[in-house]
Amino acid sequence: MPTKILIFDTTLRDGEQSPGASLTVSEKLLIAKQLAKLGVDVIEAGFPISSEGDFESVKLIAEQVKGPIICALARTLPEDIDRAWEAVKDAEKPRIHTFVATSQIHITQKLRKTKEEVIKLAVDGVARAKSYCKDVEFSPEDAARTDIDYMCEVVRAAIKAGATTINIPDTVGYAEPEEYGGRIKALLEKVPEAKNIVVSVHCHDDLGNAAANSLAGVRNGATQVECTINGIGERAGNASLEEVAMNLKVRKDFFKDFFTEIKTEEIFNTSRMVSELTGLVVQRNKAIVGQNAFAHEAGIHQHGVLSGKQVYEIMDAASVGWRGDNLVLGKHSGKHAVEAVLKEMGYELDKEKVEIVIGKIKALADKKKEVMKEDIVAIAADVVGELKGEEKSVELVEFTISTGNKIKPNAHVTLLINGEKKSGEAKGVGPVDAISNAITSLIEQPIRLKEYGLKAITGGTDALADVSISVEDNSGNVFKANAVNEDIVMASAMALIKGLNRALNFRVKGGKEI
Ligand code: KIV
Ligand code: ZN
Numbered sequence: 001m002p003t004k005i006l007i008f009d010t011t012l013r014d015g016e017q018s019p020g021a022s023l024t025v026s027e028k029l030l031i032a033k034q035l036a037k038l039g040v041d042v043i044e045a046g047f048p049i050s051s052e053g054d055f056e057s058v059k060l061i062a063e064q065v066k067g068p069i070i071c072a073l074a075r076t077l078p079e080d081i082d083r084a085w086e087a088v089k090d091a092e093k094p095r096i097h098t099f100v101a102t103s104q105i106h107i108t109q110k111l112r113k114t115k116e117e118v119i120k121l122a123v124d125g126v127a128r129a130k131s132y133c134k135d136v137e138f139s140p141e142d143a144a145r146t147d148i149d150y151m152c153e154v155v156r157a158a159i160k161a162g163a164t165t166i167n168i169p170d171t172v173g174y175a176e177p178e179e180y181g182g183r184i185k186a187l188l189e190k191v192p193e194a195k196n197i198v199v200s201v202h203c204h205d206d207l208g209n210a211a212a213n214s215l216a217g218v219r220n221g222a223t224q225v226e227c228t229i230n231g232i233g234e235r236a237g238n239a240s241l242e243e244v245a246m247n248l249k250v251r252k253d254f255f256k257d258f259f260t261e262i263k264t265e266e267i268f269n270t271s272r273m274v275s276e277l278t279g280l281v282v283q284r285n286k287a288i289v290g291q292n293a294f295a296h297e298a299g300i301h302q303h304g305v306l307s308g309k310q311v312y313e314i315m316d317a318a319s320v321g322w323r324g325d326n327l328v329l330g331k332h333s334g335k336h337a338v339e340a341v342l343k344e345m346g347y348e349l350d351k352e353k354v355e356i357v358i359g360k361i362k363a364l365a366d367k368k369k370e371v372m373k374e375d376i377v378a379i380a381a382d383v384v385g386e387l388k389g390e391e392k393s394v395e396l397v398e399f400t401i402s403t404g405n406k407i408k409p410n411a412h413v414t415l416l417i418n419g420e421k422k423s424g425e426a427k428g429v430g431p432v433d434a435i436s437n438a439i440t441s442l443i444e445q446p447i448r449l450k451e452y453g454l455k456a457i458t459g460g461t462d463a464l465a466d467v468s469i470s471v472e473d474n475s476g477n478v479f480k481a482n483a484v485n486e487d488i489v490m491a492s493a494m495a496l497i498k499g500l501n502r503a504l505n506f507r508v509k510g511g512k513e514i
Pocket of ligand 1 (some may be wrong): 014099139141142167169170171194202204
């Protein structure tokens with residue numbers, strides 16, 4: 001009988017730790033619902049002690065998303081574990097995942113503890129989590145750089161304290177496939193009791209080995225893989241879910257003893273949604289989900305493909321949900337067509353938001369010949385990330401720009417700041433720079449634009465502009481935002497104002513990050 005490999009998705013936790021990838025509560029809920037549709041077994045929804053927002057989103061996902069286990073991360077500290085339980089306790093299937101670092105470098109330089117003290121932290125953390133929840137995962141952080149005998153000692157103690165899953169992270173993406181696979185094999189030999197629970201792999205991609213290491217772990221006895229959509233995550237990211245799932249599926253001959261329950265036809269939509277909502281663009285040549293992954297479908301290598309599909313194609317584009325169709329709406333297509341696209345792409349929105357999307361699509365259709373599926377997704381993502389009325393301390397009233405090849409671009413802007421109208425003017429190297437300077441000149445708090453990215457959703461000069469920005473406050477907190485509009489300057493102004501509002505709300509709430 002082949003063994004089921006559990007897919008533990010950590011897009012909303014480790015993935016969200018990607019620089020610049022912060023998501024709002026509604027964005028996280030939408031992604032979690034799509035992950036459930038994709039068929040993942042576990043959703044690691046967040047790290048509740050890290051911020052109010054993380055707590056709130058884990059709680060909401062636990063209450064609303066059915067099917068997968070909903071997991072919350074916690075250090076081994078009592079307050080972390082209590083907060084994690086508070087967040088997941090209403091899930092259909094809750095899990096607490098607790099971790100403590102075990103490599104010598106982490107123990108001495110980060111924790112400043114003895115090895116015995118670390119074992120005690122692990123045991124106490126697992127036992128406390130177990131007192132709340134029967135499903136407890138334990139990770140010796142930086143396991144791949146931990147002395148194997150010490151790692152086994154910690155794991156043995158964690159299992160004795162009640163852990164039902166043991167995860168072996170390659171926290172810094174240092175391992176090589178044979179070495180990492182060997183570590184899993186050694187663990188199962190040295191700690192035979194681990195055979196009665198789930199052994200999990202968690203690999204980072206600093207050397208580009210994350211998927212290969214995870215698969216080596218599976219071939220050596222691991223039955224859970226921790227991964228993220230599009231491989232997003234800290235630094236170079238985590239193992240990519242789509243790469244792991246498609247290796248196991250496409251190379252069934254090689255991985256004949258294993259299977260996953262991922263509905264691979266949902267991969268493309270999920271990838272698209274995560275990219276749109278995080279603002280992290282998928283590189284064109286990314287395996288499985290990059291724009292070029294099925295380029296032969298769009299013309300390249302057509303000769304070879306025409307002479308026989310398998311000449312260049314090792315998997316069917318449809319098996320990952322890549323349809324290659326984009327055109328949907330003309331001026332006269334209606335509401336149902338928009339609703340159908342939203343449903344197909346996993347944008348399960350409430351009625352009010354669907355109406356807003358439809359209104360925006362109609363307005364766009366009046367200006368543009370054709371509205372594409374991609375436009376609808378970009379607008380829906382924008383609407384999901386829209387701030388509530390009370391969260392908008394800054395609103396755009398109007399702006400004008402003058403630009404040309406003989407003048408320095410100049411922007412004049414009027415904002416409503418906490419109900420009071422304020423106007424300002426600034427120049428810039430281009431119109432986007434000018435409007436950005438004019439807006440920030442009116443904000444008293446020291447918040448600066450840190451990153452700016454622009455993507456045209458479809459081809460053509462009438463394409464929607466999708467602007468992603470991040471702003472930074474003087475304590476180093478970074479807030480991202482994006483906005484779409486057919487006018488680049490307008491999209492830029494809207495994204496910047498959204499980012500400023502996020503930064504200002506964080507100050508008001510006295511936000512806390514760890
Ligand atoms: O990479 C890592 O070590 C982690 C742990 C918290 C599991 O993400
Ligand atoms: Zn990690």
